[in-house]
Amino acid sequence: MHYSQIPMHIPDNFLSLMVSIIGWIVTAVTLRFAISKTNKSLGEKQIPLMGVMAAFIFAAQMINFPVLGGTSGHLLGGALAAIVLGPWAGMLVMTAVIAVQALLFQDGGLVVMGANILNMGLITSAVGYGLYRGMYEQSKPLKLAVIGFAAWLSVMTAALLTSLQIWLSGNAELRIILPAMLFVHTFIGIGEALVTVAAVSFIMQTRPDLLGEGSESASASRNWAWVGGAIALAVVLFSPLASADPDGLERVAIDLGFIGIAADAPYQIIPDYTVPFLGETFISTIVAGVIGVIVVAAVMILIGRGLKVKSSKP
Amino acid sequence: MHFDAFDRYHEKESFVHRLDPRVKAVITILFILSNALLPDGAWIALLFAWMFLLAANVLSSLGIFYTLKNSLIALPFALIAVTVLFSTPGKPVYSFFVFSSHFVVSDAAIVRFVSILIRSWLSVQMAILLVAVTRFPDLIHALEHLRVPVILTTIIAFLYRYLFVLVDEVYRLIRAREARSASLHGHRAGGGIFWRARVTGSMTGQLFLRSYERSDRVYNAMISRGYAGHLYTLNPHEMKPGDYFTLAFSIALIFILQLIGRL
Amino acid sequence: MPVSHITSTYHAPECEGDVLRVRDLFFTYPDGHDALHGVSLKLCGGDKAALVGPNGAGKSTLMLHLNGILHGRGEIEIGGRKLTRENLPEIRSMVGLVFQNPDDQLFSPTVFEDVAFGPLHMGLTEADVRARVASALEAVRMTAYKDRLSHHLSVGEKKRIAIATVLSMNPSLLILDEPSAGLDPRARRSLINLLRELPISMLVSTHDMAMVKELFPRTVVMDEGRIVADALTLDILADEDLLLVHGLEKP
């Protein structure tokens, strides 16, 4: 491996099958959407642009800088990609990067790739671009400050989602994994923020046209500002709460049955060495799982519809 | 400079190398899925899964322990699995206090922890095998046939192609920075962390601009050869009887493996 | 601007410009930079001409017009047919443009896919595509490289493949932008031999005056968006004043 690891590429078997499948569904629906959006805005030029940009993000992750005691920081890139290419293209670019990391370097698993793309590609692009879009008319220093915050928050959001997924899979207690992941990523996020701000200010200085009016980056809907704000608010409110009282959250999740569905389904398809294929638990888990999947898919499609309608208005 | 270290493909003449890439991709995914479905503590099934993998190694003429050797560096995430130890209820085996929090390790937790590690480790090995016996362009074709949207596979193809070009550029940039990272006797060298991060950001910005401008030139090269928004490719692969047979046989094996895991 | 030289050494080509005719081409980049100021040029069947001039003279800009990547004011005819937006695809199959950096030209993972890209997009049948690829690789003597990955090739090899990617489209005119830049003497020599043997009209921009002297009977000199001389290479190289004014050197 030629770049330092960030503990965020989930390998296979660290998420339950159900969480993996839900991750794939959310990711697939979002990507469908991103593809049709970029098709419209970039046209025939999209393929070379996004292909080379994906290679750029991958290569940029290898530019590290010495931080403390022999460790080094480097870019994750979701926020940067979304800020310079627009949110949809940014998502596609990050998806390609994460897919190649998993396929070629076993950095992140294949069955859990949907969740990895969601955490490191989709949500980071959405947060990064959303906050930046809100600052569009502001002065340069303010813009850069917000970009830094957005980059930091994109890393924290990804860490948060990763922890939740591992927890929902029944592979960690929230009170352990959440503070640990958030703590580590606070610093990784600062590195991300510094590099992203410096890179964007370099681009503002040398090719302002790429970020100004009429650029790809400016073409996405203003409603992104709301998306960004909402996610930011959710993360900022949720993380301290969850960290302060993880047991509470856990109880709620158990009461609502989330953990049961997410964690146990694959292990109970043929429960406890009894003769398979009938048994009550088996059927109820499957049914619960299917319902869960349908609900998530429906919500995603509805959100998608909503975005589409809104953003087609000027 | 020439940066080829990204190539995971191992040129060999073998039955597995000649298999249709779709077959290899599907078997890999099924194998990993099957791992995920095995219950905790299904040691015998896991052992069989490992034998399946060893057999695949041998059939690929890579040497029986090829994937084993290459998988050791690919498991840094194992650290997180440690949390499993404290998160599974069962008969307590060991407990301790850190910062007045009580941590309990149960017998079930240990079984779970070891199972997850082994499953994950087998899955990683299978993925390593897949890219060692399939050239990446063929793998991209396989993804196309498996209905991954063409736009994504094309972006991935471009990513693969330009990765080598851009990584070379990154290496040269890093070398340029290193070559000028000097110190003088009696002076504290290195600058502050913000300055260093800023330099890194500038290098990133520099790389971005060059990549962006290159994508323009690549687009020009594409339209001068007739590109108008649609990509056409020849299908270089054809499923042969041997491919179907291998696919069916492997699926059967994986199914048996699942049954063993439940007995 | 020392346009005076045009008359002193100018030999109008003898033909009517049956391969290429450019008349009064003007072009301004979106940022307002005037890159071409009325360029006129004719090329005939079998012509092999060098295009020389200092950095920023407009050589690459002119070349990008010849297969319709840029659109300026003025007229361009290829093989007697006017270049318009409608017949662009056909024009592109007649004009093969090779960029300076082969990494910009070779965008597919494998050599075969890259050389097949043009013919495939022309809508040929699979058998035709394969035949075209085979003969293009044969022409640059790279048949053995068909299944290689582009990023494993040396610069010299990449350059040959880049030329094959346009040869496979059977162009009647080859446009090469600084083909010898960055090659070592051996690879450069093999490129020169290749270009000498290819039986196609070509216009080649270069800073390599030794190659110009050796390979091209005719030289076109550009500076500041204009053609300032167009004559036999021997005459151009003998005109020391002309070379000096336009930042060129005798090999």
Added chain:
Amino acid sequence: MPVSHITSTYHAPECEGDVLRVRDLFFTYPDGHDALHGVSLKLCGGDKAALVGPNGAGKSTLMLHLNGILHGRGEIEIGGRKLTRENLPEIRSMVGLVFQNPDDQLFSPTVFEDVAFGPLHMGLTEADVRARVASALEAVRMTAYKDRLSHHLSVGEKKRIAIATVLSMNPSLLILDEPSAGLDPRARRSLINLLRELPISMLVSTHDMAMVKELFPRTVVMDEGRIVADALTLDILADEDLLLVHGLEKP
């Protein structure tokens, strides 16, 4: 390997190698490629030597050793001090390495920041840094470019700035990797004049044999990781067999 040539034309440099002494340097890339096979070389104060050889000879690899970016087996002394891991940062302030492509060298947004990188990293005071930058830019005659964006300069200008970025570190030895590649004749001429005037020892790798003839009294020929000749440029250029075997050409 025609190592026989070493004896026939070899003139050992007269000095003890007070600027640079390399003894028996071997290097293998991580992928197993043997790039250097026992290279020995001496440079003396005021020496200006060309390093020539075909693509892949190991020229760039050797140069990367001279300021400790790569570490091979063998001994390297700079200004009489052995290069070790400990004194690397100090060695780097003595050896100025300029890469072939100025775009790889210039990573800061403005010219000033780039030229100031070395001195700033060395921990000099602000006044010192400014003085160093001013005199480095003066040396390459680019003072007026201080606040320009590197990105928008021409290749020739970028090349000069790239040289300034190492001059600002006051090196006692300048290592240039293919400095004239991609320059038009005018820019190349101005680079040659600049190198001639700089009063620093230098080792310059190049494929540009005409520049070698014009600028460097001494030429070192490398091939396949070995130094196969090291002699007066005149003698090397007269030895047609040697040139032919190592894929070189007389200018």
